[in-house]
Amino acid sequence: MIAIRYTLFALLSTALNIAFQYISFLIYEGFLSLYIAMFVGTAAGLISKYILDKKYIFFHIPKSKKDDGKKFFLYSLMGVFTTFIFWGFEIGFDTIFENENAKYLGAIIGLSIGYIVKYYLDKRFVFKD
Template identity: 85%
Template sequence: MIALRYTLFAVLSTAVNIAFQYISFLIYSGFLALYVAMFVGTVAGLVLKYVLDKKYIFFHTPKSKKDDGKKFFLYSLMGIFTTFIFWGFEIGFDLAFEDEGAKYLGAVIGLSIGYIVKYYLDKRFVFKD
């Protein structure tokens, strides 16, 4: 059941990430637009995924706002490595293929790999108690 929920939340977070990237491109298409969009999408997906994972995957109830902040910091820290996977795929697909949608395909592949790795990092280092 947890695997199904985690997969559903990963799909939802990926959709939010891609949607925010798309919106970012509509608003800004100038210098380094891809990187701005990736950052915006990453932040949107991160916040949503943290809330869902904390409550429905790891069943963590923060003891205080400080505890919640600490968990979010650790959660974000674990996400740095997986974000490099995601961004690497998205940038690679954007550079390798001339199709406008290629970057999104790369993002989906990178996010899928990253979320699998992130589950184990979060389980071991973030929500270990």
């Protein structure tokens, strides 16, 4: 059951990430727009995924705001490595393929791989108690 929930949350966070990137491109398409969009999408996906994972995957109840902040920091730190996977695929697809939507396909593939890795990192290092 946790695998199903985790998959659904990963799909939801991926959709939010892509939607926020799309909105970012609607607002700005200038210099470094891809990187700005990836950052905006990453932030949206990170926050939503943290809330869902904390509550429904790892069943963590923070002892305080400080505890919640510490968990979010660790969760974000574990996401640095997986974000490089995601960004690498997105930038790679955007660079290699001439189709404007290729970057989104790369993002989806990179996020899929990243979320699998992230589950194990979070289980071992973030929500270990």
